Amino acid sequence: MAVTENCEKNVGTSNGLKVLDGQASEISSTGATMSNNAISQHPEEIDERKKYLRQQKVSLELQDEGKAKFGTDEKKMMSNCSNDEKSVHKKAKVNHSDSGVACVAGEDDLLSNYTNAFPHEMGKRTILRLKEMLRLVNLKRLQSAEEEKNRCKNEEDYNNLGAGEFSRKRLRSATRRQVPQAPDYPWYAINKRSCGFFRLVCKDISHGQEDNSIPVINECDVPPDAPASFTYIKSMQVSDNVKVPVRADGCRCKESCTEARRCSCVHLNGSAPYVTQDGGRLVAPRDVVFECGPKCRCGPDCGNRVSQSGIKYKLQVFRMPDKGWAVRTLEKIPEGAPVCEYIGILKRSDEVENDIDNSYFFEIDCKQTINEIEGRERRLCHVPLPTSSPVDNETTETEPEFCIDAGSYGNVARFINHSCEPNLFVQCVLSGHHDIRLARVVLFAATDICPYQELTYDYGYQLDSVIGADGNIKQMLCHCGEPNCRRRLY
Numbered sequence: 001m002a003v004t005e006n007c008e009k010n011v012g013t014s015n016g017l018k019v020l021d022g023q024a025s026e027i028s029s030t031g032a033t034m035s036n037n038a039i040s041q042h043p044e045e046i047d048e049r050k051k052y053l054r055q056q057k058v059s060l061e062l063q064d065e066g067k068a069k070f071g072t073d074e075k076k077m078m079s080n081c082s083n084d085e086k087s088v089h090k091k092a093k094v095n096h097s098d099s100g101v102a103c104v105a106g107e108d109d110l111l112s113n114y115t116n117a118f119p120h121e122m123g124k125r126t127i128l129r130l131k132e133m134l135r136l137v138n139l140k141r142l143q144s145a146e147e148e149k150n151r152c153k154n155e156e157d158y159n160n161l162g163a164g165e166f167s168r169k170r171l172r173s174a175t176r177r178q179v180p181q182a183p184d185y186p187w188y189a190i191n192k193r194s195c196g197f198f199r200l201v202c203k204d205i206s207h208g209q210e211d212n213s214i215p216v217i218n219e220c221d222v223p224p225d226a227p228a229s230f231t232y233i234k235s236m237q238v239s240d241n242v243k244v245p246v247r248a249d250g251c252r253c254k255e256s257c258t259e260a261r262r263c264s265c266v267h268l269n270g271s272a273p274y275v276t277q278d279g280g281r282l283v284a285p286r287d288v289v290f291e292c293g294p295k296c297r298c299g300p301d302c303g304n305r306v307s308q309s310g311i312k313y314k315l316q317v318f319r320m321p322d323k324g325w326a327v328r329t330l331e332k333i334p335e336g337a338p339v340c341e342y343i344g345i346l347k348r349s350d351e352v353e354n355d356i357d358n359s360y361f362f363e364i365d366c367k368q369t370i371n372e373i374e375g376r377e378r379r380l381c382h383v384p385l386p387t388s389s390p391v392d393n394e395t396t397e398t399e400p401e402f403c404i405d406a407g408s409y410g411n412v413a414r415f416i417n418h419s420c421e422p423n424l425f426v427q428c429v430l431s432g433h434h435d436i437r438l439a440r441v442v443l444f445a446a447t448d449i450c451p452y453q454e455l456t457y458d459y460g461y462q463l464d465s466v467i468g469a470d471g472n473i474k475q476m477l478c479h480c481g482e483p484n485c486r487r488r489l490y
C-alpha cells in the first residue's frame, strides 16, 4: 500500500509538463526514485509503474490544460490494428505535431492497466480516488467540447471537418484562431514549438469529384498557404501528341470475373490477381495486371476491376516542413488495397524534356521493369504479355516513352512523397487496352496502413540520373527519415 500512496503522491505533484517529449525524462526519474524506495528490483514491474505514471501525468495535464484524448471512434478504429500498428499510430500523432500532442489512455484503460500491473495493490479506496479523478477529467472534457460547439459559428463547416469519426475536442486555442469560421483540427493539439497553429486551408481539394472529400491542412506556414494552383481531375487526360491505343477485346462473362479458366481477362494474368476481401485486394505485385475493361460484358462490380472504383479511403493533404505537401490516410488501409491512381495528362516523354522544374512527372516505365532495364527489378509474378501488345523485346529502348504530367492537372497522387521504405507500391494496370507503354499507374498498399500514417511510394530514381538545365547532374536530398534511407532522391 505504501507503494500506491507513493505513486499517487508522485503523480499528484507532477504537473507542469507542457510537452509529451519532455515527460519521458521526468517520468523516468520519478520511476527510478520509486523503485529505490518501495518496489522490488523487477524490471517489468518498474516498467509498468513508469507506464502507469506516464498515463497519470498526461491525464492530470488534461485536467489542467484541456488537452486531447483519442476519440471513442478513433479508438474503435484503432482496435482493428495490431499493437505494433497502434504504437506506430500513437508515435505518428506525437511526431507529427512535434509537441503538444497528449496521447492518453481513457478511464477504463487507466484502471485496467493499473489493476493488471498491481493487482495486489488495487484497494477500494484507490479505485475510488482514481475514478473521482477521471470523472473530473471527463467533466472538464465535456465542458470544453460544449464550449467548442458554441464557439463554432459555421455549423456546416464544423460537421464537415476532417474525418467526422474523430474526437472533436478543440484545445485551448480560442485566441489563436485566425479565421473565425474555420475551426481547428480537433484530433491533436496545437504545435507550440514549431508553428503555434494549424489550419484547414481547403475543405476538399477534389471539389466534390472524389467520393470522400480530401481536406488540406497547413500547420507549417504563416500565413497558412494552400497548395499552388492546379486543376483537380479524376480521370486521365491525353495530350494531342499521344495516339490512344485501340481498345482490347473484352471477356464475355456475365458475372464477376474471378477465375482464370472462365474469364479471358483474368486468364491473361495467369491466376486471379485479386481476392474479393475488403472490396478487392491485390494478392501480390505483378509485372502488370490485366483488368476487365470497356469491351467486357461484366459490370462495374466485377472482381477484376478493383483499381477502377476511385479513391475509397479517407485521405488528407497536409504540409510538412521538409517535404512540402504530403498525403496521409485518415483510416486504416489494408495491405493490397488500391489507394489511388496517378492521374494527370498523358504525354510523350520527349514533349516534356525541357520542363525540368516540374516535379510532378511520373514516367510510365512498366516496359523497362519487365525488361529489367537500368537496374529495375522484375516483380515476382511474371506475366506473358499478349501478342497483341506492342510490348516486345526491344531491350535497346531504355527511356520510358510516355509519362503522366500532374503539374497543372492531377489528382491527390501528385502530393504523395517518396520514401526509401514506402507503404505503397506502384502497379501497372491495363484495362482499356494492352499497350504497356501507356499502362495505368496505380498505387496499392504494400502493408496494412494505420490512420494518420503518411502515404509514400518509392520514386525509383537512379542516382545521378537527373540532369539540370545547365547540363549538370542534379541532386536532391531525401527526407523520408527511414533508417535505410538512401539519403538522396536522385
Ligand SMILES: C[S@@+](CC[C@H](N)C(=O)[O-])C[C@H]1O[C@@H](n2cnc3c(N)ncnc32)[C@H](O)[C@@H]1O
Pocket (backbone or CB within 6 Å): 322, 323, 324, 325, 326, 359, 360, 414, 415, 416, 417, 418, 419, 477, 478, 479, 480, 489
Ligand atoms: C510529386 S511531388 C510530391 C508532393 C510535393 N511534396 C509537393 O509539395 O507538392 C515530388 C516532390 O516532393 C518533394 N519530395 C518528395 N519526397 C521527398 C523526400 N523523401 N524528401 C525530400 N523531398 C521530397 C520533392 O521536392 C519532389 O520533387
